[in-house]
Amino acid sequence: MKKRSIGLAAAGVLLLALTGCAAGGDAGGTGEGPKPLDELVVGFSQVGAESGWRTANTTDIQGAFEDAGIELKFSDAQQKQENQIKAIRSYIQQQVDVIAFSPVVESGWDAVLNEAKAAGIPVVLTDRAVDSADDSLYVSFLGSDFVEEGKKAGEWVVEEYADADDVKIVQLEGTTGAAPAIDRAEGFADVIGADDKFEIVASQTGDFTRAGGKQVTEALLKSNPDIDLIYAHNDDMGLGAIEAIEAAGLTPGEDIKIVTVDAVKDGMQALADGKINFIVECSPLLGEQLVEIVTQINDGETPEKRIVTEETTFTQEQAVEALPDRQY
Numbered sequence: 001m002k003k004r005s006i007g008l009a010a011a012g013v014l015l016l017a018l019t020g021c022a023a024g025g026d027a028g029g030t031g032e033g034p035k036p037l038d039e040l041v042v043g044f045s046q047v048g049a050e051s052g053w054r055t056a057n058t059t060d061i062q063g064a065f066e067d068a069g070i071e072l073k074f075s076d077a078q079q080k081q082e083n084q085i086k087a088i089r090s091y092i093q094q095q096v097d098v099i100a101f102s103p104v105v106e107s108g109w110d111a112v113l114n115e116a117k118a119a120g121i122p123v124v125l126t127d128r129a130v131d132s133a134d135d136s137l138y139v140s141f142l143g144s145d146f147v148e149e150g151k152k153a154g155e156w157v158v159e160e161y162a163d164a165d166d167v168k169i170v171q172l173e174g175t176t177g178a179a180p181a182i183d184r185a186e187g188f189a190d191v192i193g194a195d196d197k198f199e200i201v202a203s204q205t206g207d208f209t210r211a212g213g214k215q216v217t218e219a220l221l222k223s224n225p226d227i228d229l230i231y232a233h234n235d236d237m238g239l240g241a242i243e244a245i246e247a248a249g250l251t252p253g254e255d256i257k258i259v260t261v262d263a264v265k266d267g268m269q270a271l272a273d274g275k276i277n278f279i280v281e282c283s284p285l286l287g288e289q290l291v292e293i294v295t296q297i298n299d300g301e302t303p304e305k306r307i308v309t310e311e312t313t314f315t316q317e318q319a320v321e322a323l324p325d326r327q328y
C-alpha cells in the first residue's frame, strides 16, 4: 500500500493537538478564536506555468481567494522543488495562517513540512500528493485521483482496440517523480497489462509541456515509426505530439491515435477536431474548495483529510457539445 494513501482523521486531530493552533479556531495563534477573513493570510506555492491546466488552476485559485476576501501570497516555483521549499520557508517566516502547495514531485518534503508543523502553521496539499510516511504533516489533500485517471485512459484503449491483435503504444510521461506522472502510468499499466497484445514500446518524459511532448514524439517516431497510439499524461504533451505527427506527414487521430488527460480548452478543441481521440478530465478548479478548507481551519474545524475532485471523460462527440461552455 502506498505510504501517501488516505490518512486517518485521528492524524488531523493529533496535528491540532501538537500545533495547538490553527484548526482550534486560532489560526494566528492569538488565543482569540477565528480571525475575520480579511485578516487571514494564506501562502500558496504553485508548481509553475507548464501547461494550460496549470494556468487555469492558478487563475481559479487566485480568483477564489479574491472573491472570499482572503489575502493569498502566491509564488511560482518554475517546476523546481528547491524554489517551492524556499517559498514555504519564507511563508513560515512570515507566519502566514495557512500554507497551501501543489508539490512538483512526491518525495523530499518531510524536513520543510516538519518546520511548518513546528511553527504551528497548517499545510494543505492541493492537486498533488507527497509520499511522506507521516500524514500529520498536512491537514488535508485536495485533488484528483490520478491512478483512476490512468485507468480510465486504459479502459478506453482496451475498448477501442477490442478487435486488434497487436497495439504499439508510446507513453509521454509527465514530470519525473511527480504524482500524476507516477499514478497515471500505474493506472494505465494496470488496465492494459491484462492483455499482452498491448505493448508500451517507449515511455519518456515530456515534463507536462507542449514543447516536451513535441520533442519526445519527434524522436520516438524515428525509432518507432509503426506506433498505433500515444498515451500522453496531459493535453499539452498530446498537443505537442500532434505537431510532431503532422510534421512527419501523418494524420493525428487516424494514423496514430491519441489519448490524453486534462480536458483544457485547447485539448478539447483538438478532440473536437478529431486530432485527439479521447480525453480523461482532470479538473483544475480547486479554488473554491481550497477556500472552504482554509475557512474550516480558521473556524477550528477539521477538514476532511482527503478530498477527491469529481471528473469525467470526453469522446470526440462529447467534446463538440461541451466546448462552447468550457470555462478553461
Ligand code: AHR
Pocket: 050, 051, 052, 053, 054, 127, 128, 180, 208, 233, 234, 235, 236, 261, 262, 282
Ligand atoms: O498535477 C496536474 C497535472 O499537472 C496536469 O495534468 C498537468 O497538465 C499539469 O501540469
